[in-house]
Amino acid sequence: MEVEFMTVDTALLPCMLLLRAMLQLPISSTAKVMYARMLDMIFLSGIEDANGILFIHFPIVELRRHLPAAP
Secondary structure, rough: OOOOOOOOOOOOOOOOOOOOHOOOOOHHHHHHHHHHHHHHHHHHHHEEEOOOOOEEOOOOHHHHHHOOOOO
């Protein structure tokens, strides 16, 4: 069996941050994924207000596009 290990030169796929604390909250998996998605948007294209606080503009219609289809 051939094994490949990660090194400092290993290219990583784009990923989203999910805080460990989120895993223990009594909320749905969908809510956790959407939190990670919004946090990702803040880091990638967050806008600073006059006080240096980051925020995002995420319209409800766009938010719905990122949710899994309802069963």
